[in-house]
Amino acid sequence: MKRIHTLLCLLLLLSYSIFAEDxxxxxxxxxxxxxxxxxxxxxxxxxxxxxxxxxxxxxxxxxxxxxxxxxxxxxxxxxxxxxxxxxxxxxxxxxxxxxxxxxLILMKEGKPLFVKKDYSHYVHHEMGVIILNPTTAIISIPSFEMQYETDINNMLQDQYSKLIDIENLIIDIRGNGGGSFFSMFPLLDLIGAPEYESSWKVWASRDNLRLYKSALNHYEDTESREYILISSIVSKMENNRNQFVSYTYPKINKEPQLTHIKKIYILADRYVASTAEEFILGAKHNPKVILVGEKTEGALDYGDAIPYQLQSEGLMILVPTQKRIWKNHPPIDNRGIEPDFKINPETENIYEQILEY
Missing domain, CATH: 1.20.59 (Chorismate Mutase Domain, subunit A)
Incomplete structure (x- = not known):
């Protein structure tokens, strides 16, 4: 009986030890x-x-x-x-x-943390000018990102002699997710955009002001349109802390540079967003413009997103600091812009089909 008691004590001690560890x-x-x-x-x-x-x-x-x-x-x-x-x-x-x-996007290592778009229908095309036939030309611009501003401007200037007598112009912006307004202005100047105006309100928070000031340090050309515009915005923000300050982008040439054009087709798809949608709205002030393809994404009500670091998680958040002032058009976020003429953007020989419209 004593041995059983001793064994029982050992088992209890072992059980307690295991319980304590757990x-x-x-x-x-x-x-x-x-x-x-x-x-x-x-x-x-x-x-x-x-x-x-x-x-x-x-x-x-x-x-x-x-x-x-x-x-x-x-x-x-x-x-x-x-x-x-x-x-x-x-x-x-x-x-x-x-x-x-x-x-408004959550980022990690420079990329969206959650991919919410289906890119299986994305149509790849290179920037350039193609002369389809003696009366028709195609201008292909898959991005208006800031780094392409000079390339777009130079391309249009270099190809101007080939475009001067064109009657039909197709501007292919499929997949163009936006970029800098100053990258699209040369194209609007080329086709003419009478009465087009784009006005915005900037939220002058302390951190937004600090980051706008910091952006000025990245410009080598202090006489560029971008630098002058941002400088004027910064000045307004400094004098109106924690308020909205308004500004308007420089006017576009009312008279088109291509005087022989009869029709201008803009080819868009579901991936067209932001600045590319602004381009469409500006171009639509020209009565010769016809929007073809499919409805755009709808991402223009707010813009100029600045990256803010989340120190606690190592994540980054893109924060829109500006709000578009809508005057003659309703807001388009998550609504997009409907085409005048619907056509599958992945259609073969799409340019020839557009001309039949």
Whole structure:
């Protein structure tokens, strides 16, 4: 009986030792989870503060749905604290989705963290000018990014002699996700855009002002249109802290440079967005312009997104700092621009089919 009692004591001691080890592991795990949750909450608060302070659409969009916004904040906070979701960036993105702004993007290592577009229908084409026949030319511009501004301008100047007598012009901007307004201006100058005007409001927060000032340091040509425009915006922001300041882009030539043109076709698809949509709106002031293809993405109500770093998670958020002033056209975010003539952008011999319209 004594041996049984001794064995029982040993088993109890062993059981207690195992229990204690398990308990220690659970406590360490709990501490680790608590640290992760605390870091995630810190990042969430940081994200909210950045957007509230610097996003040009924050007040307008929150005021329209205050109750829903409050419930969303509560839901995400509970999801993080109660461990319902371990994918914290997905929760941050869920919060950003409330604003329904295509330019408001969560980034990691220079790329969108969540790819929300289906690029399986993307049509690749190179920048250039093609003379299709003696009366028809094609100008292909897949991007208006700032680095292509000089290339676009030089291309149009170099090819001008081939375009001067053209009667039909097809401007192919399929897949053009936007870029710099100054990259599209030479093309608008070429075709003429009477009465076109683009006005914007910039949110003059402290950090937006700091980053706009910093942008000026990257310009070598202090007499360029971009530098002069940004300088004037910075000056207004300095004098109107935490307010909207307005500005208008320089006017486009009202008279077209190509005087023989009878029809101008702009070929667009679902990937056309932002500055490329601005180009369409500007070009449509010319009565000779016909938009063909499919509806564009719809990403122009807010713009000039600035990257802000989320220190807690090593993520980056693109924050639109400007709001377009719509005058003669309704907002287009998530609505897009409908074509005058629908045609599948992936159609073979698409240029010839366009000319038959």
């Amino acid at each position: 308990q220690n592991l659970e406590e360490e795990s709990a501490k680790g989870n608590d640290a992760e949750i605390s870091e995630a909450l810190l990042a969430f608060e940081e994200l909210k503060n950045i957007i509230q302070d610097n996003y040009a659409g924050y007040t307008e969009k929150v005021d329209q749905q205050k109750k829903q916004f409050a419930l969303l904040n509560q839901s995400i906070h509970q999801s993080i604290t109660q461990g319902k979701s371990q994918d914290y960036p997905l929760e941050y993105d869920r919060w950003l989705s409330f604003f329904e702004d295509p330019h």
